[in-house]
Amino acid sequence: MCERINGGKTTVYTRPLARLIEQFQRLPGIGPKTAQRLALHIIKRPEEEVQALARALLEAKKQVGLCQVCFHLSAEPVCEICRNPQRDRETICVVSDSRDVIALEKTREYRGLYHVLGGVISPMDGIGPEQLTVQPLVRRVSQQQVKEVIIAVNPSVEGETTTLYLGQLLKPFTRVTRIAFGLPVGGDLEYADEVTLARALEGRRELD
Amino acid sequence: MCERINGGKTTVYTRPLARLIEQFQRLPGIGPKTAQRLALHIIKRPEEEVQALARALLEAKKQVGLCQVCFHLSAEPVCEICRNPQRDRETICVVSDSRDVIALEKTREYRGLYHVLGGVISPMDGIGPEQLTVQPLVRRVSQQQVKEVIIAVNPSVEGETTTLYLGQLLKPFTRVTRIAFGLPVGGDLEYADEVTLARALEGRRELD
Numbered sequence: 525m526c527e528r529i530n531g532g533k534t535t536v537y538t539r540p541l542a543r544l545i546e547q548f549q550r551l552p553g554i555g556p557k558t559a560q561r562l563a564l565h566i567i568k569r570p571e572e573e574v575q576a577l578a579r580a581l582l583e584a585k586k587q588v589g590l591c592q593v594c595f596h597l598s599a600e601p602v603c604e605i606c607r608n609p610q611r612d613r614e615t616i617c618v619v620s621d622s623r624d625v626i627a628l629e630k631t632r633e634y635r636g637l638y639h640v641l642g643g644v645i646s647p648m649d650g651i652g653p654e655q656l657t658v659q660p661l662v663r664r665v666s667q668q669q670v671k672e673v674i675i676a677v678n679p680s681v682e683g684e685t686t687t688l689y690l691g692q693l694l695k696p697f698t699r700v701t702r703i704a705f706g707l708p709v710g711g712d713l714e715y716a717d718e719v720t721l722a723r724a725l726e727g728r729r730e731l732d
Numbered sequence: 733m734c735e736r737i738n739g740g741k742t743t744v745y746t747r748p749l750a751r752l753i754e755q756f757q758r759l760p761g762i763g764p765k766t767a768q769r770l771a772l773h774i775i776k777r778p779e780e781e782v783q784a785l786a787r788a789l790l791e792a793k794k795q796v797g798l799c800q801v802c803f804h805l806s807a808e809p810v811c812e813i814c815r816n817p818q819r820d821r822e823t824i825c826v827v828s829d830s831r832d833v834i835a836l837e838k839t840r841e842y843r844g845l846y847h848v849l850g851g852v853i854s855p856m857d858g859i860g861p862e863q864l865t866v867q868p869l870v871r872r873v874s875q876q877q878v879k880e881v882i883i884a885v886n887p888s889v890e891g892e893t894t895t896l897y898l899g900q901l902l903k904p905f906t907r908v909t910r911i912a913f914g915l916p917v918g919g920d921l922e923y924a925d926e927v928t929l930a931r932a933l934e935g936r937r938e939l940d
Contacts, residue, residue, distance in 0.1 A: 536837045538807045544792040547785045552773050558761065564831060565760050566789060567796050567805065574793040577755045578786040581774060584752040585782040588775050597775065599746045623772060629744045 541567065593664070595640040595657045597622045605629075605638060612636040614671040618661065618690060620644050620683070623714045624676065633722040636674070639664065644682040645689055653689065661690075665697045674728055675702045678713050691731040701728040749775065801872070803848040803865045805830045813837075813846060820844040822879040826869065826898060828852045828891070831922045832884065839930040844882070847872065852890040853897055861897065869898075873905045882936055883910045886921050899939040909936040 537545060541563055548559035566574055590596070591603035594616075598604070605611060605625075615636030619625055625638050641656045653659075665673060673694050677683040687702055694700045703724040713721070745753060749771055756767035774782055798804070799811035802824075806812070813819060813833075823844030827833055833846050849864045861867075873881060881902050885891040895910055902908045911932040921929070 536834055538796055538805055538812065540788070540792040540795040540807050541805060544788040547788040550781070550785075551770055553766065553769070560831075560834070561761070562759055563792060564805075567792060569793070571793055573758070574789055577758075578789045580748070580752040580755040581782055581786045581789075584748040584771060584775060585777070585779055587748040588746055597746055597749060597772075599748050604746065623768075626744055626768070 590640075594638045595642060595660070596625050596638055610635075614669055615674065616661075616664065616670055616672075617674045617676050619713075620677045620686070621714070627714050627716065627721060628676065628725070631718045631722040631725065633725050636672075641677070641686070644677055644680070644686040646682040646685075658690070658693070662693060662697075665694050670698045672699045672701060674725070675700065675731075676713065676724075687731070695731070700731045702731060703728050798848075802846045803850060803868070804833050804846055818843075822877055823882065824869075824872065824878055824880075825882045825884050827921075828885045828894070829922070835922050835924065835929060836884065836933075839926045839933065841930040841933050844880075849885070849894070852885055852888070852894040854890040854893075866898070866901070870901060870905075873902050878906045880907045880909060882933070883908065883939075884921070884932075895939075903939070908939045910939060911936050 536542075544563040544566065545556070545559045548554050548562050549556060554562070566577075587599045588597050589599075591598040591606055592601050593606045594603060596603045596605065600607070612635045616639050617628065617634060617636055618639045618641060619628070620641045620643055622640055625640060628634050628638075639657065639661050641658065641661070643651055643656055645651060645653060645656070664670065673690075675687045675690055677686050691700050691702075704726070716724075744750075752771040752774065753764070753767045756762050756770050757764060762770070774785075795807045796805050797807075799806040799814055800809050801814045802811060804811045804813065808815070820843045824847050825836065825842060825844055826847045826849060827836070828849050828851055830848055833848060836842050836846075847865065847869045849866065849869070851859055851864055853859060853861060853864070872878065881898075883895045883898055885894050899908050899910075912934070924932075
């Protein structure tokens with residue numbers, strides 16, 4: 525980071541600036557040029573603005589945990605979706621990640637609850653059902669009044685494995701469906717547009 | 733930010749997360765998708781890492797000011813370049829912004845001092861010599877032993893105006909040169925590659 529010039533003692537960035545650039549570079553998708561640009565921007569902003577960003581970082585990290593029921597990100601022990609009396613409590617949509625909950629919520633098509641697995645089954649990476657929130661899902665489905673479980677994981681090999689596995693596991697208790705392949709195979713649920721996602725929800729079919 | 737679902741009370745993001753996403757979106761070049769990605773990344777990192785980023789932000793903002801001599805970013809009253817006894821004190825390179833100092837330092841070709849104007853003369857934007865550090869530059873050049881002033885501002889209309897103006901002002905005291913047009917006209921000094929910048933320095937010519 526502190527590149528040295530001609531063997532002299534001068535560094536390109538003054539220390540605190542170099543440290544900030546280094547910190548920015550640790551963020552995903554931020555390269556050296558962007559990190560420098562962000563750091564120089566920060567230095568030019570009023571102190572209150574920089575404090576607001578620092579505070580938001582610390583508070584988000586400190587306050588946001590996982591919902592005890594569905595494992596979605598939440599600042600409370602039970603998330604806003606699980607607590608909302610207007611949601612349909614007899615439908616659970618199973619996703620691999622909190623980002624997928626956010627993407628589905630943006631469609632404004634879905635009124636049920638969620639269950640965040642925390643990943644997909646991937647034996648190559650050592651991820652089996654024990655590493656995911658499969659057991660709490662089975663408990664929810666077997667102990668509560670659940671009419672339908674909609675499986676909405678990415679259409680990858682691991683996603684297919686996960687879908688089939690969960691289908692076998694949950695069919696004794698309830699109806700199990702999966703979202704339709706409205707999204708391009710090999711694509712990422714997080715990046716699908718809202719219309720495509722809404723259609724995928726509509727066209728869901730029984731697991732056979 | 734907190735989009736509402738079907739008139740219900742559920743928001744897409746839990747509060748502290750929404751605030752962090754909002755803060756990230758204020759940074760230059762960060763859109764809603766990137767802000768979301770960064771915020772979700774932050775929540776998954778260990779607390780120490782998030783604290784390190786927050787600290788780097790606050791410290792950079794608090795500690796980095798401008799060098800009293802050359803107006804480059806500095807954590808000390810006088811910057812490392814101005815304090816370095818190995819630098820050639822008889823040559824001053826005039827740039828519009830601290831980013832340009834950083835870009836020139838990376839070439840490892842220049843051994844003299846700098847002077848950061850803080851912009852270029854632009855009557856349309858109400859920026860004249862009084863809004864820039866022109867007076868301190870004239871003081872430096874007239875009171876100290878300066879053999880050469882190299883003007884290195886972007887080859888834009890405003891940059892040309894600034895170069896010609898400074899040339900008239902400083903020629904009574906010293907030799908005034910400008911960097912060669914090794915960089916593409918209309919381009920931005922900050923983004924030129926190091927070889928091009930080094931060549932531009934080498935091929936500098938007397939102002940006529």
